[in-house]
Amino acid sequence: MTNPTNMTNPTNPTTSGATLSLHPDRLLPADPGTRAVARSLYEHVADLPIISPHGHVPPAWLAQDTPFRDPASLLITPDHYVTRIMHASGVDLADLGVGQGDLSEEASRRAFRLLCEHWPAYRGTPMRLWLEQQLVEIFGVDVVPSPETADQVYDAVADWIGRESSRPRALMEQFDIDFLATTDDPCDDLEHHRHLAEDGSFTRTVVPTFRPDKYLEPAAAGWVDDVxxxxxVSGSDTGTYAGWVAAMENRRTFFKERGAVSTDHSHRDLGTEPLEDAEAERLYARARAGQISAEDGARLRRHMVAEMVRMATEDGLTMTFHPAVFRNHHPGTFARYGADVGADIPVSVEATRALQPALARYGTHPNLTLVLFTMDETIFSRELAPLAGFYPSVRIGVPWWFIDAPESIKRFRAAVTEYSGFTRTSGFIDDTRAFLSIPARHDMARRLDCGFLAELVTQHRLSEEEAHETAAYLVSTQPREVFGL
Incomplete structure (x- = not known):
């Protein structure tokens, strides 16, 4: 692999022999007066319980209290935020354990060495923040990752993994994760969630999230088998569109009865244009026959999404919507490793016209909560904040995925607060498969929001008392409101 900048040279004097530590004021404003206010605000919320209403932690880990296997499978392989940076630097995903199943110690150690060799590639990224916080606060590591220290860091993590206190259930307590939502297929039997709900020794709340995307893409390969x-599983005949609607309603009820508070949706656009009943049945029949075009498939999908909005008004499940992603951008990577390995790329999206049909029908419905996420930052102030500033059903999802990063979060608050205030956002969403990164991600959000509030205080736009109330509201009250906890 070429290394034109020599950034991974183990003799780099900026890393060799350096001590790894966390500055107590990291991410807080640089101005001393503003920083003092931000520090006071942060101290007020730093230790509040974590509410994680959208993420991808496998429920089986918690139901079975599955021990973590090895350092690479814990910190590297499942975290596409981490693997994509090394892939961009020329590292094969297979060498990071992606798609390889259980790793031998040799393979795990090799993946960890690659992370340490490429540590300089993470400078300035949120992944660097999250990984450093995990290394210091969870594993007690005090050396900077490098080729020289890779085995030392690996051994520290491996030693931690072997402890009883490092199993998932114990970590829910240690991290003070009060509420955790997983992401689940509508056909899932939710047995792991049932087990957790019935286990009197488990004191935390873990619920499923209804994720029906693949059942709403009638032009996609495999759709017929899926429906x-x-x-x-639903007992409804999906041979007709009416049967599909009944099946979806059945599964939503099943999920809600087992604790679900939300549904989650990700498509290329936010379209919600309805079709006449006869046209929906006609297109559905063509899809069942494998004869629907991509264009007609998108038309039917937008109609189906509008049906999801209608169902949300009836069952009260919060609807989260995160479009603007070109999934599996590199076909070769998808063919070799499958989805969710870092090859999804953001695209632009339009919200005002796309959502108007659904909001015209249901935007003022008292039982609808629609949370709009995006990776297209250009629409925060232009479209999402004005929509949330008018429709009582609309909330703006905080930055997530590519943009759950310090500068993006600061841009987000500046972009939406003037138009919709603090009350029209969602609360922080960690959206992670990397369980151990949850505390670091929430800590990052708390620090940045306290910094933003401190700026308003020092500009005499907000009293310090109001800032303290708002900081606690964003961490605890708001996600409970939005997700009906």
């Missing part, structure tokens, strides 16, 4: 499976 046939939907028929099996």
């Amino acid at each position: 046939d499976r939907l028929a099996e």
Whole structure:
């Protein structure tokens, strides 16, 4: 692998022999007066319980209290935020454990060495913040990752993994994760969630999230098989569009009865244009026959999404919507490793016209909460904040995925607060498969929001008392409101 900048040279004097530590004022404003206010605000919220209403932690980990296997499988392999940076530097995903199943110690150690060799590539990224906080606060590591220290860091993590206190259930307590939502297929039997709910020794709340995307993409390969499976588990005949609607309603009820508070949706656009009943049935029949075009598939999908909004008004499940992603951008990577390995790329999106049909029908419905996420930062102030500033049903999702990063979060608050205030956002969403990064991600959000509030205080736009109230509201009250906890 070429290394034109020599950034991974182990003799780099900026890393060799350096001590790894966390500055107590990291991410807070640089101005001393503003920083003092931000520090006071942060101290007020730093130790509040974590509410994580959208993420991808496997429920089986918690139901079975599964021990973590090895350092690479814990910190590297499942975290596409981490692996994509090394992939961009020329590292094969297979060498990081992606798609390889259980790793031998040799393979795990090799993946960890690659992370340490490429540590300089993470400078300035949120992944660097999250990883450093995990290394210091969870594993007690005090050396900077490098080729020289890779085995030392690996051994510290491996030693931690072997402890009883390092199993998932114990960590829910240690991290003070009060509420955690997973992301689940509508056909899932939710047995792991049932087990957790019935286990009196487990004191935390873990609930499923209804994620129906693949059942709403009738032009996609495999859709017919998927809706046939939907028929099996729901008991509704999905041979017709009306049967598909009944099956979806059945599964939503099943999820809600087992604790679900939200549904989650990700498509290329935010379209919600409805079709006439006859046209929906016609297109559905063509899709069942494998004869629907991509254009008609998108038309039917937008109609189906509008149906999801309608269902939300009836069952009260919060609807989160995060479009603007070109999934599996590199076909070769998808063919070799599958989805969710870092090859999804943001695209632009339009919200005002796309959502107007659904909001015209349901935007003022008292039982609807629609949370709009995006990776297209250009629409925060132009479209999402004005929509949330008018429609009582609309909330603006905080930055997530590519933009749950310090500068993006600061831009977000500046972009939306003037138009919609603090009350129209969602609360922080960590959206992670990397369980151990949850505390670091929430800590980052708390620090940045306290910094933003401190700026308003020092500009005499907000009293310090109001800032303290708002900081606690954003961490605890708001996510409970938005997700009906």
